[in-house]
Structure formats: structure tokens, C-alpha cells
Amino acid sequence: MEIYNILSALKFADFLILIAFPFIAYVCQFYFKYFMRPNKLPGPLPLPFIECSYLLTGNSKQLLMSLQKKYGDICEFYLTGSRRIVISRPEYIEKILTPSNKDTTFMLRFPYFEGLEELGVSGKGIISNHDIKSWKFNRQFFDNAVLKPSFNSEAVEWSNKLTQELENYWEYLGKLNLSSNEWSLETDITNWAHRFACDMISIVITGERSYSMASYYNVHSPVKVTFETIIEDSERFIQGFKNHLSGFIYFLYFSPFLRHHIPFIKDQVKATLKNQDYLFEILDSMIKKRRKEIKEIPVGTELRNDMLTSLIITNTERDINRVNIARDNIFRPMTDVEIRANLLDSFQGGIDTTANTFSFIVYYTCQYPQVKQKMIDEIDSIFPPNTSFHLKYDELLKLEYCNAIINEVSRLHPIVIELQRFVKNPCEIAGHRFEAGTVIHINTNGIHTHKDHWPNPEIFDPNRFYKKNESKYMKNKVRNKFSLLIFGGGLHICPGRKLAMIELLSLMVMLFGKYDVELVDINAPLKVKSTATTTCGELPIKIKPRK
Numbered sequence: 438m439e440i441y442n443i444l445s446a447l448k449f450a451d452f453l454i455l456i457a458f459p460f461i462a463y464v465c466q467f468y469f470k471y472f473m474r475p476n477k478l479p480g481p482l483p484l485p486f487i488e489c490s491y492l493l494t495g496n497s498k499q500l501l502m503s504l505q506k507k508y509g510d511i512c513e514f515y516l517t518g519s520r521r522i523v524i525s526r527p528e529y530i531e532k533i534l535t536p537s538n539k540d541t542t543f544m545l546r547f548p549y550f551e552g553l554e555e556l557g558v559s560g561k562g563i564i565s566n567h568d569i570k571s572w573k574f575n576r577q578f579f580d581n582a583v584l585k586p587s588f589n590s591e592a593v594e595w596s597n598k599l600t601q602e603l604e605n606y607w608e609y610l611g612k613l614n615l616s617s618n619e620w621s622l623e624t625d626i627t628n629w630a631h632r633f634a635c636d637m638i639s640i641v642i643t644g645e646r647s648y649s650m651a652s653y654y655n656v657h658s659p660v661k662v663t664f665e666t667i668i669e670d671s672e673r674f675i676q677g678f679k680n681h682l683s684g685f686i687y688f689l690y691f692s693p694f695l696r697h698h699i700p701f702i703k704d705q706v707k708a709t710l711k712n713q714d715y716l717f718e719i720l721d722s723m724i725k726k727r728r729k730e731i732k733e734i735p736v737g738t739e740l741r742n743d744m745l746t747s748l749i750i751t752n753t754e755r756d757i758n759r760v761n762i763a764r765d766n767i768f769r770p771m772t773d774v775e776i777r778a779n780l781l782d783s784f785q786g787g788i789d790t791t792a793n794t795f796s797f798i799v800y801y802t803c804q805y806p807q808v809k810q811k812m813i814d815e816i817d818s819i820f821p822p823n824t825s826f827h828l829k830y831d832e833l834l835k836l837e838y839c840n841a842i843i844n845e846v847s848r849l850h851p852i853v854i855e856l857q858r859f860v861k862n863p864c865e866i867a868g869h870r871f872e873a874g875t876v877i878h879i880n881t882n883g884i885h886t887h888k889d890h891w892p893n894p895e896i897f898d899p900n901r902f903y904k905k906n907e908s909k910y911m912k913n914k915v916r917n918k919f920s921l922l923i924f925g926g927g928l929h930i931c932p933g934r935k936l937a938m939i940e941l942l943s944l945m946v947m948l949f950g951k952y953d954v955e956l957v958d959i960n961a962p963l964k965v966k967s968t969a970t971t972t973c974g975e976l977p978i979k980i981k982p983r984k
């Protein structure tokens with residue numbers, strides 16, 4: 438009753454003061470804390486409630502590059518209640534990317550997010566695992582499976598088979614519109630590259646064919662190929678990983694309230710979860726099928742080299758490599774949920790990255806005829822034209838100029854825009870002190886084009902990575918160990934890097950060694966899109982068999 442009396446005695450202006458007071462108090466406290474913060478760095482002014490989210494356009498590359506341009510090589514911004522440090526200079530990241538198994542300061546990419554729990558990936562796999570012990574356990578299994586030499590040999594063998602299959606599809610499609618003796622084909626290489634990468638990941642990681650190239654061929658050909666696969670709709674499967682990546686952001690940065698109640702966001706979240714269920718269902722059936730197959734194979738019989746097989750058998754009765762793992766006190770088999778998370782990370786990490794890098798390679802080599810000719814000369818010297826072209830790992834490694842092209846293209850268009858690290862313990866970087874809970878954003882594009890480390894950084898020139906030309910480029914500028922971050926660095930360095938190089942080199946040898954390749958429109962600008970990662974839009978090319 439008393440409260441009612443007080444309220445009814447208040448005038449409209451009093452109500453306004455009542456509402457405004459806590460707001461003003463919050464704003465004052467917010468800015469007091471901001472301006473009095475220790476170890477200040479330059480950066481944009483955060484606003485109450487929304488912090489620096491007014492800078493977000495969905496394009497991470499643009500955000501990080503504009504911050505570097507305006508505030509320098511080390512600056513800060515505030516988002517989701519965290520202090521975030523943008524680093525764009527290689528010298529400053531040495532400490533962060535130097536692997537140490539004991540120091541946990543930079544061991545995590547993300548902290549715990551309840552959103553990732555809802556998405557079913559929290560504390561599992563390796564890309565977004567916040568639990569150090571669990572991440573180490575998974576990472577060691579993953580590395581053991583994909584970095585062993587027998588995995589490389591198997592990957593090269595599959596590269597041979599899949600490039601041959603791709604060539605057959607191109608030839609069939611090319612011959613559909615045959616106007617002279619020679620066939621030719623106009624096609625979007627980006628789409629083929631995605632399907633090749635999916636087929637490759639699927640077979641070498643799970644031992645299952647995804648037949649993505651075959652499905653894509655069927656879309657374009659009146660004569661269909663038939664195949665049997667656990668992935669009924671591989672077009673949906675590939676799209677599923679793209680959707681997973683774009684939906685991930687809602688679970689990482691949005692509160693449960695926003696995720697479940699705000700109209701547009703709510704729908705995106707629902708779609709991402711439905712997509713997740715679809716991907717999990719396929720991955721689960723692959724695991725189940727392989728477990729059953731392994732049970733039926735007599736003990737002592739040599740098993741396939743795919744990662745799924747390794748993950749199932751490691752630390753079980755059948756395993757012969759157990760000593761490696763036991764040394765680190767993680768002697769236990771992996772559960773199906775853990776295996777599924779690793780398969781998800783492999784597809785997630787391995788399809789778009791490889792396919793987009795290859796598309797950029799095709800664009801640049803076609804734009805620069807001298808580079809293209811030098812590359813073809815190198816390919817011809819190792820894989821002479823009109824021979825069997827059976828790829829071998831050690832021969833792929835001899836392709837130094839092709840390797841230089843991959844480095845240079847990836848320097849200009851790194852697929853992964855930023856390397857994130859969550860600071861677990863207070864630390865010092867470049868003379869600045871950072872508290873636990875700070876988030877580091879390593880600006881890959883900024884480092885790849887830093888004028889103190891790269892002469893004429895905007896110019897495409899693979900010679901800067903070609904050993905024979907090194908002296909010319911290394912004269913004035915000192916290239917830092919961390920000035921090229923294609924595959925990241927430190928303990929989180931990409932475990933699929935060798936597989937990716939096998940795929941990229943194999944595709945280059947097949948495409949440019951056997952075909953005349955041109956861009957359909959040499960004047961069309963490259964369709965680059967940067968959101969959470971950098972991707973290549975359609976890239977129509979014209980191919981015909983080389984004479």
C-alpha cells in the first residue's frame with residue numbers, strides 16, 4: 438500500500454528521472470571503467486550495451502584491415518564483454534604461435550560457450566573444443582591418423598583415382614557439344630573443386646565414397662552415372678558444411694535470449710540445428726558401418742589407412758600403435774561422439790579451404806601467362822606429356838614452382854581470415870600486459886601484406902617463394918618465420934596441411950599438365966567474398982585437351 442502511495446504521488450518527470458538514473462549511472466560506470474582501464478591500446482570507442490558491434494558488417498577481413506589501418510599493428514576493440522586484441526605484425530605473434538605442450542596460455546581458440554553446447558560441439562573434437570585435456574586427446578589422435586606416411590601414400594593414390602574420374606566427367610560433358618574433332622568444355626571450376634575436395638576428404642577420412650563429383654556430373658549430363666553411397670544427397674551434404682559454418686556464428690556470439698526469441702536470428706538458429714542433425718546422422722551411420730566392418734575382419738588382417746579406422750581402433754585390442762598414445766597418459770579408446778566430432782571437423786576444415794585455394798590458383802595462373810608457362814614447364818619436366826601421369830608423393834614434392842604459386846596465392850587470399858586465441862593466463866605481448874580472458878585476433882591478411890616484411894605486397898609474384906629467386910627478394914626485407922600463416926601455427930596448426938598440399942598439387946598437375954586452360958572472361962574481376970572465411974565465387978573456365 439505504501440509503495441502504491443509513493444508511486445501515485447510521482448509525476449511524469451519523476452518517472453523519467455527514475456528510468457534515466459540507472460541508465461546514466463550505467464553509462465558513467467561503463468565509460469569510467471573504459472577510460473581508466475590499465476594497459477590501454479588504441480582502438481574504436483565502445484558504446485554502452487552494444488560495445489563495438491556497430492563495426493560488424495559480416496566481413497571479418499574488412500573489419501580487421503580497417504582496424505589495422507586506423508589504429509596500427511596492435512590495437513583493441515570490445516565485443517561480447519571481452520577485450521579483443523588485433524595483431525597485424527609477425528614479430529608480435531611469435532610467443533603465441535610457438536608450440537608449448539606445458540604452457541596453456543595460448544592453447545585455446547575459444548573459451549566455454551553455452552551456445553556451442555547447444556550446437557553439440559562443446560568440449561568435443563578440435564576446432565572449437567574449450568577443454569584443454571579433451572582437445573589434446575583429440576588432437577593427438579587426429580595427428581596420428583592424418584600425419585603418418587601411410588596416410589600420405591593413400592591420399593596420393595586417391596588423388597590419382599579422383600582426378601582420373603574428374604577427367605572422365607569433363608570429357609563426357611565436353612563431347613556433348615562436340616563441334617570439331619577436339620572436345621572443349623566451359624565449366625565453373627569452383628564447383629568442381631568443392632566436389633573434388635569433398636570426395637577426397639570423404640574417402641581418406643572415412644573410407645566412404647561421397648560421389649560428389651558424380652552427383653554434380655549427373656546434374657549436367659543427360660546420361661547419368663549410378664553409384665551407391667551412404668550420403669544419399671551429396672549436394673545437400675556439401676551445402677550442409679557451408680550452412681554449419683555460417684550458422685556457427687549465432688552460437689558463438691549470441692545470447693540464448695537472442696537465439697531463441699529474436700525473429701530472424703531464431704529462424705537461422707533453428708535451421709542450423711536441423712542441419713546439424715542431418716550431418717550428425719550421416720556421420721553416425723558411417724561410424725556404425727565401419728565399426729561393424731572392422732568387427733568382421735579377422736584380427737591380424739591389415740586394415741585401411743583412413744582416419745575413421747584409426748580413430749576406431751586406436752587404443753583397442755587391435756591397435757599396434759598404442760605405445761605412442763600411452764606415453765601421454767591418454768590410454769583409452771575414443772567414443773563414437775568424439776569420433777563424430779573429429780569427422781565433422783575434418784569435413785568442416787577440409788572442403789572449402791582446399792576448394793577455394795585451388796580456385797584462386799586457377800584465376801591467378803590464367804591471369805599471368807608467364808607464371809602459367811613457367812608452371813607448365815615445371816609440370817612437364819616431372820610429368821612428361823602423353824605419359825601415364827601416375828602421381829607419386831615424392832614427385833609432387835619436386836614441384837617447387839607450383840608450391841611457390843600456392844604460397845603466393847594464399848598470401849594474397851588466405852582462406853582463414855583470423856587466427857583466434859583465448860588468453861588463459863595473464864601474459865605480456867609486444868610490451869603490453871593482457872589479463873586472462875582477453876581474446877587475440879591474429880590478422881592474417883594484415884600480416885601477409887605487411888610492408889615491412891613483403892616488398893610490393895599487393896603484387897602477385899610467386900618468385901618471392903621460389904628458392905632460385907630468393908636472393909633478389911630477401912635483400913632488403915627480412916621475412917619473419919610468422920609472416921606467412923596459410924595453415925596457422927603453434928599447437929593449433931592445421932593438421933590437414935599435408936593432405937591439402939597433395940590435393941592442390943595433384944589438381945594443378947592434372948589440370949594444367951593435360952589441358953589448355955583459359956578464363957571464360959579474362960576481364961571479369963575475381964569474385965572474392967569474405968565473411969568468416971574468404972571464398973571464391975563462380976569461376977568459369979574453358980578447357981580442352983592439350984595437343
Ligand code: HEM
Nearest residue numbers: 563782786787790791794853924925926929930931933937
Ligand atoms: C588449403 C587448405 C587448407 C587451409 C588453407 C587450412 C587452413 C587452416 C588454418 C589457418 C587453421 C587454423 C590454425 C590456427 O588456428 O593456427 C586450420 C585448422 C584446422 N584445419 Fe585446416 N586448412 C586446410 C585444409 C585442411 C584439411 C584438408 C583438413 C582436414 C583434414 C583440415 C582440418 C583442420 C582442422 C581440424 C583444424 C583445427 C586444428 C586445431 O584447432 O587444432 N584443414 N586450417
